[in-house]
Amino acid sequence: MQVAVVGGTGRIGRQLCDALGRAGHHARRLSRKLGVDVHTGAGLDAALDGADAVVDVTNVHSDLTAEVVEYFTTSTRTLLAAERRAGVGHHVLLSVLGVDHGRYVPHYAGKRAQERLVAVRGVPWTVVRAAQLHDFPAMLAQRVERDGVAPVPPLLLQPLAAEDLAAVLADVATGRPLHAMIEVAGPRTEDLVDLARRTLQARGHELRLVPTWRGVFGLELSGEAMLPGDHALLTEMTFDQWLAASGAVAAGDGGAR
Ligand SMILES: NC(=O)c1ccc[n+]([C@@H]2O[C@H](COP(=O)([O-])OP(=O)(O)OC[C@H]3O[C@@H](n4cnc5c(N)ncnc54)[C@H](OP(=O)(O)O)[C@@H]3O)[C@@H](O)[C@H]2O)c1
Structure with a gap:
Protein backbone atom coordinates (compact mmCIF):
# COMPACT_ATOMS: atom_id res chain seq x y z
CA MET A 1 0.00 0.00 0.00
CA GLN A 2 0.97 3.63 -0.53
CA VAL A 3 0.79 5.40 2.84
CA ALA A 4 1.47 9.13 3.17
CA VAL A 5 2.92 9.96 6.58
CA VAL A 6 2.35 13.63 7.29
CA GLY A 7 5.04 14.51 9.81
CA GLY A 8 7.16 11.66 8.49
CA THR A 9 10.39 13.30 9.67
CA GLY A 10 9.22 13.67 13.30
CA ARG A 11 9.92 11.44 16.28
CA ILE A 12 6.96 9.17 15.70
CA GLY A 13 6.71 9.71 11.93
CA ARG A 14 10.26 8.43 11.31
CA GLN A 15 9.58 5.22 13.20
CA LEU A 16 6.25 4.80 11.44
CA CYS A 17 7.85 5.06 7.99
CA ASP A 18 10.37 2.40 9.02
CA ALA A 19 7.60 0.13 10.35
CA LEU A 20 5.60 0.51 7.12
CA ARG A 28 5.80 8.65 1.62
CA ARG A 29 7.35 11.15 4.05
CA LEU A 30 5.61 14.53 4.04
CA SER A 31 6.87 17.56 5.95
CA ARG A 32 7.54 21.23 5.40
CA LYS A 33 11.25 20.64 5.01
CA LEU A 34 10.40 18.12 2.30
CA GLY A 35 8.19 20.65 0.49
CA VAL A 36 4.69 19.84 1.80
CA ASP A 37 2.85 22.10 4.22
CA VAL A 38 -0.53 20.93 5.52
CA HIS A 39 -1.24 24.32 7.07
CA THR A 40 -1.01 26.23 3.78
CA GLY A 41 -1.71 23.25 1.48
CA ALA A 42 1.54 23.77 -0.47
CA GLY A 43 2.62 20.64 -2.33
CA LEU A 44 -0.19 18.56 -0.86
CA ASP A 45 -2.15 17.53 -3.97
CA VAL A 60 2.92 22.18 16.73
CA HIS A 61 5.13 23.51 19.51
CA SER A 62 3.27 26.31 21.28
CA ASP A 63 1.89 26.88 24.77
CA LEU A 64 -0.91 29.15 23.56
CA THR A 65 -4.28 27.40 23.27
CA ALA A 66 -5.58 29.69 20.50
CA GLU A 67 -2.43 29.16 18.43
CA VAL A 68 -2.45 25.38 18.84
CA VAL A 69 -6.18 25.07 18.06
CA GLU A 70 -5.88 27.30 14.99
CA TYR A 71 -2.89 25.35 13.71
CA PHE A 72 -4.43 21.91 14.11
CA THR A 73 -7.86 23.05 12.86
CA THR A 74 -6.59 24.69 9.68
CA SER A 75 -4.10 21.95 8.87
CA THR A 76 -6.60 19.14 9.48
CA ARG A 77 -9.24 20.84 7.30
CA THR A 78 -6.68 21.43 4.55
CA LEU A 79 -5.39 17.87 4.71
CA LEU A 80 -8.85 16.24 4.68
CA ALA A 81 -9.97 18.40 1.73
CA ALA A 82 -6.90 17.30 -0.23
CA GLU A 83 -7.57 13.67 0.70
CA ARG A 84 -11.13 13.93 -0.63
CA ARG A 85 -9.82 15.33 -3.94
CA ALA A 86 -7.26 12.51 -4.16
CA GLY A 87 -9.76 9.79 -3.21
CA VAL A 88 -7.74 8.63 -0.18
CA GLY A 89 -9.49 5.67 1.47
CA HIS A 90 -8.32 5.98 5.09
CA HIS A 91 -7.27 8.87 7.31
CA VAL A 92 -5.51 7.95 10.55
CA LEU A 93 -5.00 10.59 13.23
CA LEU A 94 -2.59 10.10 16.09
CA SER A 95 -4.12 11.66 19.18
CA VAL A 96 -3.36 11.44 22.89
CA LEU A 97 -4.96 9.30 25.56
CA GLY A 98 -6.81 11.35 28.17
CA VAL A 99 -7.30 14.52 26.08
CA ASP A 100 -10.92 14.80 27.27
CA HIS A 101 -9.70 15.43 30.81
CA GLY A 102 -7.01 17.97 29.98
CA ARG A 103 -9.34 20.94 29.60
CA TYR A 104 -6.59 23.48 30.24
CA VAL A 105 -3.73 21.85 28.36
CA PRO A 106 -3.25 23.76 25.06
CA HIS A 107 -2.00 20.73 23.12
CA TYR A 108 -5.01 18.66 24.18
CA ALA A 109 -7.43 21.39 23.05
CA GLY A 110 -5.79 21.16 19.62
CA LYS A 111 -6.03 17.37 19.54
CA ARG A 112 -9.75 17.49 20.45
CA ALA A 113 -10.33 19.94 17.59
CA GLN A 114 -8.57 17.56 15.19
CA GLU A 115 -10.56 14.56 16.42
CA ARG A 116 -13.87 16.39 15.89
CA LEU A 117 -12.98 17.34 12.30
CA VAL A 118 -11.74 13.88 11.36
CA ALA A 119 -15.07 12.33 12.33
CA VAL A 120 -17.20 14.58 10.11
CA ARG A 121 -15.22 15.51 7.01
CA GLY A 122 -16.12 12.55 4.82
CA VAL A 123 -12.85 10.61 4.64
CA PRO A 124 -13.02 7.10 6.20
CA TRP A 125 -11.09 7.39 9.45
CA THR A 126 -9.54 5.92 12.57
CA VAL A 127 -8.26 7.89 15.56
CA VAL A 128 -5.48 6.30 17.62
CA ARG A 129 -5.27 7.77 21.10
CA ALA A 130 -1.82 6.89 22.39
CA ALA A 131 -0.28 7.12 25.84
CA GLN A 132 2.90 9.13 26.36
CA LEU A 133 6.23 7.76 25.20
CA HIS A 134 8.72 6.50 27.79
CA ASP A 135 10.83 9.57 27.33
CA PHE A 136 8.02 12.02 28.12
CA PRO A 137 8.52 12.41 31.92
CA ALA A 138 12.18 13.43 31.60
CA MET A 139 11.43 15.73 28.67
CA LEU A 140 8.69 17.44 30.63
CA ALA A 141 10.94 17.92 33.67
CA GLN A 142 13.67 19.46 31.53
CA ARG A 143 11.17 21.72 29.78
CA VAL A 144 9.89 23.22 33.05
CA GLU A 145 13.24 23.36 34.90
CA ARG A 146 14.26 26.67 36.48
CA ASP A 147 17.56 26.92 38.38
CA GLY A 148 17.88 23.17 38.89
CA PRO A 154 2.61 13.15 40.06
CA LEU A 155 0.68 11.80 37.10
CA LEU A 156 -0.25 8.14 36.64
CA LEU A 157 0.43 7.07 33.08
CA GLN A 158 1.04 3.91 31.10
CA PRO A 159 3.87 4.86 28.73
CA LEU A 160 4.95 2.98 25.64
CA ALA A 161 7.90 2.68 23.26
CA ALA A 162 7.93 4.71 20.05
CA GLU A 163 8.72 1.54 18.08
CA ASP A 164 5.67 -0.22 19.54
CA LEU A 165 3.44 2.75 18.79
CA ALA A 166 4.78 2.91 15.23
CA ALA A 167 3.98 -0.78 14.71
CA VAL A 168 0.39 -0.24 15.87
CA LEU A 169 -0.02 2.81 13.62
CA ALA A 170 1.34 0.88 10.63
CA ASP A 171 -1.16 -1.92 11.26
CA VAL A 172 -4.05 0.49 11.64
CA ALA A 173 -3.13 2.51 8.54
CA THR A 174 -2.95 -0.57 6.33
CA GLY A 175 -6.15 -2.04 7.74
CA ARG A 176 -9.78 -1.06 7.28
CA PRO A 177 -11.03 2.30 8.59
CA LEU A 178 -12.75 1.73 11.94
CA HIS A 179 -14.70 5.01 12.16
CA ALA A 180 -13.83 4.91 15.84
CA MET A 181 -11.21 5.84 18.37
CA ILE A 182 -8.91 3.18 19.70
CA GLU A 183 -6.53 3.46 22.63
CA VAL A 184 -2.97 2.19 22.81
CA ALA A 185 -0.74 2.20 25.87
CA GLY A 186 2.24 0.45 27.40
CA PRO A 187 2.10 -2.62 29.63
CA ARG A 188 2.34 -1.01 33.10
CA THR A 189 0.94 1.85 35.11
CA GLU A 190 3.77 4.14 36.23
CA ASP A 191 4.28 7.39 38.13
CA LEU A 192 5.62 10.32 36.14
CA VAL A 193 7.86 11.67 38.91
CA ASP A 194 9.53 8.30 39.39
CA LEU A 195 10.08 7.84 35.63
CA ALA A 196 11.49 11.35 35.22
CA ARG A 197 13.85 10.86 38.16
CA VAL A 216 1.68 22.28 33.44
CA PHE A 217 -0.96 19.69 34.40
CA GLY A 218 -3.70 20.43 36.94
CA LEU A 219 -5.68 18.24 39.34
CA GLU A 220 -8.16 17.31 36.61
CA LEU A 221 -5.48 14.93 35.30
CA SER A 222 -4.97 13.19 38.65
CA GLY A 223 -6.23 9.71 39.53
CA GLU A 224 -6.81 7.52 36.49
CA ALA A 225 -7.51 10.33 33.97
CA MET A 226 -4.53 9.45 31.77
CA LEU A 227 -4.80 5.67 32.00
CA PRO A 228 -6.20 3.49 29.20
CA GLY A 229 -9.66 1.92 29.33
CA ASP A 230 -10.45 -1.80 29.43
CA HIS A 231 -10.38 -2.21 25.64
CA ALA A 232 -7.04 -0.54 24.99
CA LEU A 233 -4.33 -2.26 23.00
CA LEU A 234 -1.35 -2.82 25.28
CA THR A 235 2.15 -2.93 23.83
CA GLU A 236 5.11 -4.96 25.09
CA MET A 237 8.14 -2.89 25.99
CA THR A 238 8.18 -1.78 29.64
CA PHE A 239 9.79 1.40 30.92
CA ASP A 240 12.51 -0.70 32.62
CA GLN A 241 13.38 -2.42 29.35
CA TRP A 242 13.41 0.87 27.51
CA LEU A 243 15.62 2.51 30.12
CA ALA A 244 18.03 -0.41 30.12
CA ALA A 245 18.28 -0.16 26.33
CA SER A 246 18.38 3.59 25.90
CA GLY A 247 18.35 5.37 29.26
CA ALA A 248 21.80 6.85 28.93
CA VAL A 249 21.07 8.24 25.49
CA ALA A 250 19.87 11.83 25.75
CA ALA A 251 17.60 11.77 22.69
CA GLY A 252 16.15 8.28 23.20
CA ASP A 253 12.65 7.44 22.23
CA GLY A 254 11.43 11.03 22.22
CA GLY A 255 8.00 12.44 22.80
CA ALA A 256 6.83 15.85 23.80
CA ARG A 257 3.19 15.20 24.62
N1 LIG B 1 5.30 12.10 21.61
C1 LIG B 1 4.36 11.54 22.38
O1 LIG B 1 4.57 11.14 23.54
C2 LIG B 1 2.99 11.40 21.78
C3 LIG B 1 2.09 10.52 22.31
C4 LIG B 1 0.84 10.41 21.73
C5 LIG B 1 0.53 11.20 20.63
N2 LIG B 1 1.45 12.08 20.12
C6 LIG B 1 1.09 12.93 18.98
O2 LIG B 1 1.98 12.64 17.91
C7 LIG B 1 2.12 13.79 17.09
C8 LIG B 1 3.57 13.84 16.61
O3 LIG B 1 4.44 13.95 17.73
P1 LIG B 1 6.03 13.93 17.53
O4 LIG B 1 6.59 14.00 18.90
O5 LIG B 1 6.41 12.82 16.60
O6 LIG B 1 6.24 15.34 16.76
P2 LIG B 1 7.58 16.00 16.17
O7 LIG B 1 8.77 15.15 16.45
O8 LIG B 1 7.58 17.43 16.58
O9 LIG B 1 7.34 15.93 14.58
C9 LIG B 1 6.39 16.72 13.95
C10 LIG B 1 6.41 16.42 12.46
O10 LIG B 1 5.39 17.19 11.81
C11 LIG B 1 5.94 17.90 10.71
N3 LIG B 1 5.11 19.09 10.51
C12 LIG B 1 4.81 20.05 11.43
N4 LIG B 1 4.03 21.00 10.86
C13 LIG B 1 3.82 20.61 9.58
C14 LIG B 1 3.10 21.16 8.49
N5 LIG B 1 2.44 22.32 8.59
N6 LIG B 1 3.07 20.50 7.32
C15 LIG B 1 3.76 19.31 7.18
N7 LIG B 1 4.46 18.73 8.17
C16 LIG B 1 4.49 19.39 9.35
C17 LIG B 1 7.39 18.14 11.11
O11 LIG B 1 8.28 18.35 10.03
P3 LIG B 1 8.62 19.86 9.45
O12 LIG B 1 9.07 20.66 10.62
O13 LIG B 1 9.65 19.62 8.40
O14 LIG B 1 7.35 20.35 8.88
C18 LIG B 1 7.71 16.79 11.75
O15 LIG B 1 7.97 15.83 10.74
C19 LIG B 1 1.66 14.98 17.94
O16 LIG B 1 0.53 15.57 17.33
C20 LIG B 1 1.27 14.41 19.28
O17 LIG B 1 0.06 14.92 19.78
C21 LIG B 1 2.66 12.19 20.66
Missing part, protein backbone atom coordinates in the same frame (compact mmCIF):
# COMPACT_ATOMS: atom_id res chain seq x y z
CA GLY A 21 8.69 -0.32 5.06
CA ARG A 22 9.39 -3.42 7.15
CA ALA A 23 5.81 -4.58 6.57
CA GLY A 24 6.27 -4.27 2.78
CA HIS A 25 4.40 -1.01 2.25
CA HIS A 26 5.56 2.18 0.62
CA ALA A 27 5.76 5.12 3.03
CA ALA A 46 0.91 16.13 -5.72
CA ALA A 47 2.06 14.39 -2.56
CA LEU A 48 -1.27 12.59 -2.07
CA ASP A 49 -1.76 11.53 -5.68
CA GLY A 50 -2.29 7.75 -5.63
CA ALA A 51 -2.02 7.44 -1.83
CA ASP A 52 -4.23 4.74 -0.28
CA ALA A 53 -4.01 6.01 3.28
CA VAL A 54 -2.75 9.04 5.20
CA VAL A 55 -1.43 9.13 8.75
CA ASP A 56 -1.32 12.52 10.47
CA VAL A 57 1.57 12.67 12.95
CA THR A 58 2.25 16.38 12.67
CA ASN A 59 2.89 18.55 15.68
CA VAL A 149 14.30 22.70 40.16
CA ALA A 150 11.47 21.18 38.11
CA PRO A 151 7.80 21.25 39.25
CA VAL A 152 6.24 18.11 37.76
CA PRO A 153 2.80 16.48 38.18
CA ARG A 198 15.14 7.50 36.92
CA THR A 199 15.62 8.71 33.33
CA LEU A 200 17.48 11.84 34.40
CA GLN A 201 19.62 9.83 36.80
CA ALA A 202 20.55 7.37 34.06
CA ARG A 203 21.61 10.32 31.92
CA GLY A 204 23.62 11.90 34.74
CA HIS A 205 21.39 14.96 34.75
CA GLU A 206 20.97 16.50 38.22
CA LEU A 207 17.59 18.05 38.82
CA ARG A 208 15.40 18.43 41.91
CA LEU A 209 11.87 17.30 41.12
CA VAL A 210 9.00 18.86 43.05
CA PRO A 211 5.68 17.02 42.65
CA THR A 212 2.82 19.49 42.14
CA TRP A 213 -0.54 19.86 40.42
CA ARG A 214 0.03 23.60 40.07
CA GLY A 215 2.27 23.38 37.04
Whole structure:
Protein backbone atom coordinates (compact mmCIF):
# COMPACT_ATOMS: atom_id res chain seq x y z
CA MET A 1 0.00 0.00 0.00
CA GLN A 2 0.97 3.63 -0.53
CA VAL A 3 0.79 5.40 2.84
CA ALA A 4 1.47 9.13 3.17
CA VAL A 5 2.92 9.96 6.58
CA VAL A 6 2.35 13.63 7.29
CA GLY A 7 5.04 14.51 9.81
CA GLY A 8 7.16 11.66 8.49
CA THR A 9 10.39 13.30 9.67
CA GLY A 10 9.22 13.67 13.30
CA ARG A 11 9.92 11.44 16.28
CA ILE A 12 6.96 9.17 15.70
CA GLY A 13 6.71 9.71 11.93
CA ARG A 14 10.26 8.43 11.31
CA GLN A 15 9.58 5.22 13.20
CA LEU A 16 6.25 4.80 11.44
CA CYS A 17 7.85 5.06 7.99
CA ASP A 18 10.37 2.40 9.02
CA ALA A 19 7.60 0.13 10.35
CA LEU A 20 5.60 0.51 7.12
CA GLY A 21 8.69 -0.32 5.06
CA ARG A 22 9.39 -3.42 7.15
CA ALA A 23 5.81 -4.58 6.57
CA GLY A 24 6.27 -4.27 2.78
CA HIS A 25 4.40 -1.01 2.25
CA HIS A 26 5.56 2.18 0.62
CA ALA A 27 5.76 5.12 3.03
CA ARG A 28 5.80 8.65 1.62
CA ARG A 29 7.35 11.15 4.05
CA LEU A 30 5.61 14.53 4.04
CA SER A 31 6.87 17.56 5.95
CA ARG A 32 7.54 21.23 5.40
CA LYS A 33 11.25 20.64 5.01
CA LEU A 34 10.40 18.12 2.30
CA GLY A 35 8.19 20.65 0.49
CA VAL A 36 4.69 19.84 1.80
CA ASP A 37 2.85 22.10 4.22
CA VAL A 38 -0.53 20.93 5.52
CA HIS A 39 -1.24 24.32 7.07
CA THR A 40 -1.01 26.23 3.78
CA GLY A 41 -1.71 23.25 1.48
CA ALA A 42 1.54 23.77 -0.47
CA GLY A 43 2.62 20.64 -2.33
CA LEU A 44 -0.19 18.56 -0.86
CA ASP A 45 -2.15 17.53 -3.97
CA ALA A 46 0.91 16.13 -5.72
CA ALA A 47 2.06 14.39 -2.56
CA LEU A 48 -1.27 12.59 -2.07
CA ASP A 49 -1.76 11.53 -5.68
CA GLY A 50 -2.29 7.75 -5.63
CA ALA A 51 -2.02 7.44 -1.83
CA ASP A 52 -4.23 4.74 -0.28
CA ALA A 53 -4.01 6.01 3.28
CA VAL A 54 -2.75 9.04 5.20
CA VAL A 55 -1.43 9.13 8.75
CA ASP A 56 -1.32 12.52 10.47
CA VAL A 57 1.57 12.67 12.95
CA THR A 58 2.25 16.38 12.67
CA ASN A 59 2.89 18.55 15.68
CA VAL A 60 2.92 22.18 16.73
CA HIS A 61 5.13 23.51 19.51
CA SER A 62 3.27 26.31 21.28
CA ASP A 63 1.89 26.88 24.77
CA LEU A 64 -0.91 29.15 23.56
CA THR A 65 -4.28 27.40 23.27
CA ALA A 66 -5.58 29.69 20.50
CA GLU A 67 -2.43 29.16 18.43
CA VAL A 68 -2.45 25.38 18.84
CA VAL A 69 -6.18 25.07 18.06
CA GLU A 70 -5.88 27.30 14.99
CA TYR A 71 -2.89 25.35 13.71
CA PHE A 72 -4.43 21.91 14.11
CA THR A 73 -7.86 23.05 12.86
CA THR A 74 -6.59 24.69 9.68
CA SER A 75 -4.10 21.95 8.87
CA THR A 76 -6.60 19.14 9.48
CA ARG A 77 -9.24 20.84 7.30
CA THR A 78 -6.68 21.43 4.55
CA LEU A 79 -5.39 17.87 4.71
CA LEU A 80 -8.85 16.24 4.68
CA ALA A 81 -9.97 18.40 1.73
CA ALA A 82 -6.90 17.30 -0.23
CA GLU A 83 -7.57 13.67 0.70
CA ARG A 84 -11.13 13.93 -0.63
CA ARG A 85 -9.82 15.33 -3.94
CA ALA A 86 -7.26 12.51 -4.16
CA GLY A 87 -9.76 9.79 -3.21
CA VAL A 88 -7.74 8.63 -0.18
CA GLY A 89 -9.49 5.67 1.47
CA HIS A 90 -8.32 5.98 5.09
CA HIS A 91 -7.27 8.87 7.31
CA VAL A 92 -5.51 7.95 10.55
CA LEU A 93 -5.00 10.59 13.23
CA LEU A 94 -2.59 10.10 16.09
CA SER A 95 -4.12 11.66 19.18
CA VAL A 96 -3.36 11.44 22.89
CA LEU A 97 -4.96 9.30 25.56
CA GLY A 98 -6.81 11.35 28.17
CA VAL A 99 -7.30 14.52 26.08
CA ASP A 100 -10.92 14.80 27.27
CA HIS A 101 -9.70 15.43 30.81
CA GLY A 102 -7.01 17.97 29.98
CA ARG A 103 -9.34 20.94 29.60
CA TYR A 104 -6.59 23.48 30.24
CA VAL A 105 -3.73 21.85 28.36
CA PRO A 106 -3.25 23.76 25.06
CA HIS A 107 -2.00 20.73 23.12
CA TYR A 108 -5.01 18.66 24.18
CA ALA A 109 -7.43 21.39 23.05
CA GLY A 110 -5.79 21.16 19.62
CA LYS A 111 -6.03 17.37 19.54
CA ARG A 112 -9.75 17.49 20.45
CA ALA A 113 -10.33 19.94 17.59
CA GLN A 114 -8.57 17.56 15.19
CA GLU A 115 -10.56 14.56 16.42
CA ARG A 116 -13.87 16.39 15.89
CA LEU A 117 -12.98 17.34 12.30
CA VAL A 118 -11.74 13.88 11.36
CA ALA A 119 -15.07 12.33 12.33
CA VAL A 120 -17.20 14.58 10.11
CA ARG A 121 -15.22 15.51 7.01
CA GLY A 122 -16.12 12.55 4.82
CA VAL A 123 -12.85 10.61 4.64
CA PRO A 124 -13.02 7.10 6.20
CA TRP A 125 -11.09 7.39 9.45
CA THR A 126 -9.54 5.92 12.57
CA VAL A 127 -8.26 7.89 15.56
CA VAL A 128 -5.48 6.30 17.62
CA ARG A 129 -5.27 7.77 21.10
CA ALA A 130 -1.82 6.89 22.39
CA ALA A 131 -0.28 7.12 25.84
CA GLN A 132 2.90 9.13 26.36
CA LEU A 133 6.23 7.76 25.20
CA HIS A 134 8.72 6.50 27.79
CA ASP A 135 10.83 9.57 27.33
CA PHE A 136 8.02 12.02 28.12
CA PRO A 137 8.52 12.41 31.92
CA ALA A 138 12.18 13.43 31.60
CA MET A 139 11.43 15.73 28.67
CA LEU A 140 8.69 17.44 30.63
CA ALA A 141 10.94 17.92 33.67
CA GLN A 142 13.67 19.46 31.53
CA ARG A 143 11.17 21.72 29.78
CA VAL A 144 9.89 23.22 33.05
CA GLU A 145 13.24 23.36 34.90
CA ARG A 146 14.26 26.67 36.48
CA ASP A 147 17.56 26.92 38.38
CA GLY A 148 17.88 23.17 38.89
CA VAL A 149 14.30 22.70 40.16
CA ALA A 150 11.47 21.18 38.11
CA PRO A 151 7.80 21.25 39.25
CA VAL A 152 6.24 18.11 37.76
CA PRO A 153 2.80 16.48 38.18
CA PRO A 154 2.61 13.15 40.06
CA LEU A 155 0.68 11.80 37.10
CA LEU A 156 -0.25 8.14 36.64
CA LEU A 157 0.43 7.07 33.08
CA GLN A 158 1.04 3.91 31.10
CA PRO A 159 3.87 4.86 28.73
CA LEU A 160 4.95 2.98 25.64
CA ALA A 161 7.90 2.68 23.26
CA ALA A 162 7.93 4.71 20.05
CA GLU A 163 8.72 1.54 18.08
CA ASP A 164 5.67 -0.22 19.54
CA LEU A 165 3.44 2.75 18.79
CA ALA A 166 4.78 2.91 15.23
CA ALA A 167 3.98 -0.78 14.71
CA VAL A 168 0.39 -0.24 15.87
CA LEU A 169 -0.02 2.81 13.62
CA ALA A 170 1.34 0.88 10.63
CA ASP A 171 -1.16 -1.92 11.26
CA VAL A 172 -4.05 0.49 11.64
CA ALA A 173 -3.13 2.51 8.54
CA THR A 174 -2.95 -0.57 6.33
CA GLY A 175 -6.15 -2.04 7.74
CA ARG A 176 -9.78 -1.06 7.28
CA PRO A 177 -11.03 2.30 8.59
CA LEU A 178 -12.75 1.73 11.94
CA HIS A 179 -14.70 5.01 12.16
CA ALA A 180 -13.83 4.91 15.84
CA MET A 181 -11.21 5.84 18.37
CA ILE A 182 -8.91 3.18 19.70
CA GLU A 183 -6.53 3.46 22.63
CA VAL A 184 -2.97 2.19 22.81
CA ALA A 185 -0.74 2.20 25.87
CA GLY A 186 2.24 0.45 27.40
CA PRO A 187 2.10 -2.62 29.63
CA ARG A 188 2.34 -1.01 33.10
CA THR A 189 0.94 1.85 35.11
CA GLU A 190 3.77 4.14 36.23
CA ASP A 191 4.28 7.39 38.13
CA LEU A 192 5.62 10.32 36.14
CA VAL A 193 7.86 11.67 38.91
CA ASP A 194 9.53 8.30 39.39
CA LEU A 195 10.08 7.84 35.63
CA ALA A 196 11.49 11.35 35.22
CA ARG A 197 13.85 10.86 38.16
CA ARG A 198 15.14 7.50 36.92
CA THR A 199 15.62 8.71 33.33
CA LEU A 200 17.48 11.84 34.40
CA GLN A 201 19.62 9.83 36.80
CA ALA A 202 20.55 7.37 34.06
CA ARG A 203 21.61 10.32 31.92
CA GLY A 204 23.62 11.90 34.74
CA HIS A 205 21.39 14.96 34.75
CA GLU A 206 20.97 16.50 38.22
CA LEU A 207 17.59 18.05 38.82
CA ARG A 208 15.40 18.43 41.91
CA LEU A 209 11.87 17.30 41.12
CA VAL A 210 9.00 18.86 43.05
CA PRO A 211 5.68 17.02 42.65
CA THR A 212 2.82 19.49 42.14
CA TRP A 213 -0.54 19.86 40.42
CA ARG A 214 0.03 23.60 40.07
CA GLY A 215 2.27 23.38 37.04
CA VAL A 216 1.68 22.28 33.44
CA PHE A 217 -0.96 19.69 34.40
CA GLY A 218 -3.70 20.43 36.94
CA LEU A 219 -5.68 18.24 39.34
CA GLU A 220 -8.16 17.31 36.61
CA LEU A 221 -5.48 14.93 35.30
CA SER A 222 -4.97 13.19 38.65
CA GLY A 223 -6.23 9.71 39.53
CA GLU A 224 -6.81 7.52 36.49
CA ALA A 225 -7.51 10.33 33.97
CA MET A 226 -4.53 9.45 31.77
CA LEU A 227 -4.80 5.67 32.00
CA PRO A 228 -6.20 3.49 29.20
CA GLY A 229 -9.66 1.92 29.33
CA ASP A 230 -10.45 -1.80 29.43
CA HIS A 231 -10.38 -2.21 25.64
CA ALA A 232 -7.04 -0.54 24.99
CA LEU A 233 -4.33 -2.26 23.00
CA LEU A 234 -1.35 -2.82 25.28
CA THR A 235 2.15 -2.93 23.83
CA GLU A 236 5.11 -4.96 25.09
CA MET A 237 8.14 -2.89 25.99
CA THR A 238 8.18 -1.78 29.64
CA PHE A 239 9.79 1.40 30.92
CA ASP A 240 12.51 -0.70 32.62
CA GLN A 241 13.38 -2.42 29.35
CA TRP A 242 13.41 0.87 27.51
CA LEU A 243 15.62 2.51 30.12
CA ALA A 244 18.03 -0.41 30.12
CA ALA A 245 18.28 -0.16 26.33
CA SER A 246 18.38 3.59 25.90
CA GLY A 247 18.35 5.37 29.26
CA ALA A 248 21.80 6.85 28.93
CA VAL A 249 21.07 8.24 25.49
CA ALA A 250 19.87 11.83 25.75
CA ALA A 251 17.60 11.77 22.69
CA GLY A 252 16.15 8.28 23.20
CA ASP A 253 12.65 7.44 22.23
CA GLY A 254 11.43 11.03 22.22
CA GLY A 255 8.00 12.44 22.80
CA ALA A 256 6.83 15.85 23.80
CA ARG A 257 3.19 15.20 24.62
N1 LIG B 1 5.30 12.10 21.61
C1 LIG B 1 4.36 11.54 22.38
O1 LIG B 1 4.57 11.14 23.54
C2 LIG B 1 2.99 11.40 21.78
C3 LIG B 1 2.09 10.52 22.31
C4 LIG B 1 0.84 10.41 21.73
C5 LIG B 1 0.53 11.20 20.63
N2 LIG B 1 1.45 12.08 20.12
C6 LIG B 1 1.09 12.93 18.98
O2 LIG B 1 1.98 12.64 17.91
C7 LIG B 1 2.12 13.79 17.09
C8 LIG B 1 3.57 13.84 16.61
O3 LIG B 1 4.44 13.95 17.73
P1 LIG B 1 6.03 13.93 17.53
O4 LIG B 1 6.59 14.00 18.90
O5 LIG B 1 6.41 12.82 16.60
O6 LIG B 1 6.24 15.34 16.76
P2 LIG B 1 7.58 16.00 16.17
O7 LIG B 1 8.77 15.15 16.45
O8 LIG B 1 7.58 17.43 16.58
O9 LIG B 1 7.34 15.93 14.58
C9 LIG B 1 6.39 16.72 13.95
C10 LIG B 1 6.41 16.42 12.46
O10 LIG B 1 5.39 17.19 11.81
C11 LIG B 1 5.94 17.90 10.71
N3 LIG B 1 5.11 19.09 10.51
C12 LIG B 1 4.81 20.05 11.43
N4 LIG B 1 4.03 21.00 10.86
C13 LIG B 1 3.82 20.61 9.58
C14 LIG B 1 3.10 21.16 8.49
N5 LIG B 1 2.44 22.32 8.59
N6 LIG B 1 3.07 20.50 7.32
C15 LIG B 1 3.76 19.31 7.18
N7 LIG B 1 4.46 18.73 8.17
C16 LIG B 1 4.49 19.39 9.35
C17 LIG B 1 7.39 18.14 11.11
O11 LIG B 1 8.28 18.35 10.03
P3 LIG B 1 8.62 19.86 9.45
O12 LIG B 1 9.07 20.66 10.62
O13 LIG B 1 9.65 19.62 8.40
O14 LIG B 1 7.35 20.35 8.88
C18 LIG B 1 7.71 16.79 11.75
O15 LIG B 1 7.97 15.83 10.74
C19 LIG B 1 1.66 14.98 17.94
O16 LIG B 1 0.53 15.57 17.33
C20 LIG B 1 1.27 14.41 19.28
O17 LIG B 1 0.06 14.92 19.78
C21 LIG B 1 2.66 12.19 20.66
